[in-house]
Amino acid sequence: MNPDKQDTANRSRVLEIDHLKKNFKDTKVLKDISLILNKGENIVVLGKSGSGKSVLIKCVVGLLRPDSGEIKIFGKSITNLEHRELDGIREKIGFLFQSNALYDSMTVRKNLEFPLRRNIKKEGRSEIDKRVKEALTNVGLANTADMMPSELSGGMRKRIGLARCLMVNPEIMLYDEPTTGLDPITAEEISELMVDMQKKYNSASIIITHDMKCAKLTATEMMVLIDGNIYAKGTYQELSRSKDKKIKSFFE
């Protein structure tokens, strides 16, 4: 490859996973996973429950340590990083948990401020307030700042979870089953919101899901995870036309 082109490719490459393996005691959860995520891309990972999808993104964000293989974020390997160095990289990653993981002892405002609370003195109160307002407006819930998470509906909580991720202007977004447990209309709204935010912030995402509507709306590329390996790759259209029984079962 031309060196200039190589350089451009490396700069737009935000995440690289190379032969990742992860076991839990005797169970091999991830056997050999490799993928590359570039700026502006949304990779949807499909797989049945227990196939290790969540383990994959938890390894990416350093919540789990892989047994072997390498994960590079912005060209820097994170597999053997110390906590503090890892925190520096985590500032550029947003993680939307399946259960939203909103802190239920704090108001929505405090939840949103939490990732930035060390910067309140540095950036100034008014700047943080402005960002909270902007994040809430982005997800269409501008008047919920002083509510407690328990006062919100499931869809609203998901939006607040997303708003909290967006507070740090993430370059990589990781979604763990973002539409699970939501009604079809709210699920579609969340999927559209994910696409809008990705365009607005020009971020790259890995989306773990088995909701095909969400996958269709968001995916630039899809991967099917079966038995700890990537079984198939392709766009939504390519995979939906596949005659393979295992792949077809996701689209039925």
Add this chain to the structure above:
Amino acid sequence: MTVRSYFQNFIIETGEVSRFAIRFFKEVFAPPYEFKEFLLQCYNVGCKSLPLVGVTAFIMGLVVTLQSRPTLVQFGAGSWLPAMASVGIVREIGPVVTALMCAGKVGSNIGAELGSMRVTEQIDAMEVSGTNPFKFVAVTRILATTIMIPVLVLFADSLSLLGSFMAANIKGEISLSLFFNQVFQKLVFLDVVPSLIKSFLFGFTIGLISCYEGYNSKKGTEGVGRSANAAVVISSLLIFVIDLIAVQLTNAYGNQ
């Protein structure tokens, strides 16, 4: 489960709790400090337990004095009642009753709260957002119980002595100044200081065990219940064990 595996589990758990304690001591002195969260936890542990600890201590002081009075009177030692009550309350009743009530109230609260934070991925979310969850969640709570339980013990001692004064006046008659004069005449260094040191240990144990159980909660909502339960049961049991050792040490030192 066989006796052997019970024993094995016990050893493993003890090792894990020790590791948790070592991690606490490593992180408590290292910046950044979570001062705001620590103050909030002091309020939760201290202020919110005041009514419960106060009422229990007052009743205990009253009841113990009422029960001891007939025996003392029988031996013609009725005037020793304030002195006996003061030593009993300051050395044992105050610290142990306060610690047990707090193990129930604060321990279950911490166990369940941290347990649900673990199973709803809130602890993971903290880690992802660049905050050390151990420091934010566990260190602040352990520190708060360690500092607030001795304060609660002093409060409980005072109310318990007041209860004792009330009891002394139910059957007999004694002025407040005479009662407390006798109380303070009898109290010596070896009654007050070991009791306070013991209270710090009780507070540390409640915080440590409750945080350990909650922080390592597993298996969904069932796990949360189990964490809250284990937090109360194990810390209550340890309070008695520590008390037993503390009494032996105080007596050995006092008899020299």
